[in-house]
Amino acid sequence: MTTKPILVALDYDNKNHALQLIDRLDPNMCRLKIGKEMFTLFGPQLVKDIHDRGFDLFLDLKFHDIPNTVAKAVAAAAELGVWMTNVHASGGLAMMEAAKKALLPYGDKAPLLIAVTVLTSMSDADLKLLGINVPAFEHVQRLAKLTQQAGLDGVVCSAQEATVLKTLLGKEFNLVTPGIRPVGSDAGDQHRVMTPPQAIAAGSDYLVIGRPITQAADPLAALQAIHQSLK
Numbered sequence: 001m002t003t004k005p006i007l008v009a010l011d012y013d014n015k016n017h018a019l020q021l022i023d024r025l026d027p028n029m030c031r032l033k034i035g036k037e038m039f040t041l042f043g044p045q046l047v048k049d050i051h052d053r054g055f056d057l058f059l060d061l062k063f064h065d066i067p068n069t070v071a072k073a074v075a076a077a078a079e080l081g082v083w084m085t086n087v088h089a090s091g092g093l094a095m096m097e098a099a100k101k102a103l104l105p106y107g108d109k110a111p112l113l114i115a116v117t118v119l120t121s122m123s124d125a126d127l128k129l130l131g132i133n134v135p136a137f138e139h140v141q142r143l144a145k146l147t148q149q150a151g152l153d154g155v156v157c158s159a160q161e162a163t164v165l166k167t168l169l170g171k172e173f174n175l176v177t178p179g180i181r182p183v184g185s186d187a188g189d190q191h192r193v194m195t196p197p198q199a200i201a202a203g204s205d206y207l208v209i210g211r212p213i214t215q216a217a218d219p220l221a222a223l224q225a226i227h228q229s230l231k
């Protein structure tokens, strides 16, 4: 198992609430993720605040645009010194290659660059509505292969797809899996879910976990329980 597989998804509209939680967490126990909501509200200063507290940060902005624009956005993320960032694989091969190329000047300081395959909130029926007439399971494999061809470091997928992707793409190719739900927690808008121990057993490298921790009555206890369940 990867050291520190838990990535806590901080989806807060209040910076102080997020920092109050962060200040109770141990950077040796987890990494953090911020996405579109917090970055739009609080910007690069929040990235700095998180780094000052010693945490690795996944900047989950899921860039999806023309290659030139995405390349520049990914370079801007690298300037912030984040540990990981991402694009949408459906932006295509040229876009992903341009993003990877933009990180070359950063050498071993470059963030890990991964691509979202099919959002974990989406079901086969949702894909059908987009004119994609194959199961999510199959579409994820296609996009993950394309991501590896573009030279990226891994993908965002559901843990339900992890075993097949590890066999197909090798153990070095990182699988970052949201849609993680401890037994008894509400799935909410997530469709393709797994529990933390199931996800690790299936081959996930990193578990993205938001509401089961952040909306818990005691977020620290919730994180510790998940951590314990992985031992």
Ligand SMILES: O=c1ccn([C@@H]2O[C@H](COP(=O)(O)O)[C@@H](O)[C@H]2O)c(=O)[nH]1
Binding pocket: 009, 010, 011, 035, 116, 118, 119, 120, 121, 156, 157, 178, 179, 180, 188, 190, 208, 209, 210, 211, 212
């Ligand atoms: O396919 C994806 C890609 C990203 N996410 C993000 O992960 C977290 C999940 O939060 P929960 O509260 O545990 O559902 C959230 O920030 C999403 O933007 C995803 O869920 N699925």
